[in-house]
Amino acid sequence: DAKTTQPPSMDCAEGRAANLPCNHSTISGNEYVYWYRQIHSQGPQYIIHGLKNNETNEMASLIITEDRKSSTLILPHATLRDTAVYYCIVRVSSARQLTFGSGTQLTVLP
C-alpha cells in the first residue's frame, strides 16, 4: 500500500470548514483513498472513500487532485463532536486490511 503523510495536528473554529490534507505521492492507479476518524475512547469510524472523482456524503467531502497524489477531507461545518484523530488510508484493490498511520488530531475550538 502507498504511504500517506498527514499533519500531526490541526485546529478549526466551530462552524467553520475543516480541511484536512493528505499526501499520497506514491499512489498507484488501482488504489482507493479512505478516510476514517477515531473519537477519543471509541473505535475508528468510516467517513468516506474515493478513487479519482470527488465524493460527498452526509458526513464530509473528499477532494482528490487530478494526479491523485494528494487529497483533502472537508468537514463543511465543524462541530465540537468532530474533534477526533482523522486517518487517511490508501488501500490496494487486492488487499483487504486497512493500514493506519498516525493520523491528524483535529481539535474543533468553541
Add this chain to the structure above:
Amino acid sequence: EAGVAQSPRYKIIEKRQSVAFWCNPISGHATLYWYQQILGQGPKLLIQFQNNGVVDDSQLPKDRFSAERLKGVDSTLKIQPAKLEDSAVYLCASSLDGGRRTEAFFGQGTRLTVV
C-alpha cells in the same frame, strides 16, 4: 443495526498471566479483523479472518497471541503469557466481504493494562 460487540471493556492483569478478548461482529459480515492500538499510535492489524479461515496473520506474535473464529461468527483473541508491552487497546472490526469497496465497522475495543 447492532454494531460490533466486544468484551470486556477493560482488563488489568499481571505480566505472565493469560487474557482473552471476545468479539461478536455485525450479523452477516464475513470478514473479521483484530487490531492492536498502542497509546498515541494508529491501529495495527494483528489478524484477519474471512469466514472462519485466516487471511492474514503476518503481524500476530504467534508465540504468545492466538485467535480463532469458530463457525465464522464470534471470535476470541488470547494472549498467553502477557508482557508489559502488550498494554494497548484491542479493536475488533468486521466488514461484509473485506473488498476494497466495503467499509469496516469497529467495536469500542478492550483496553488491556499489563502491570
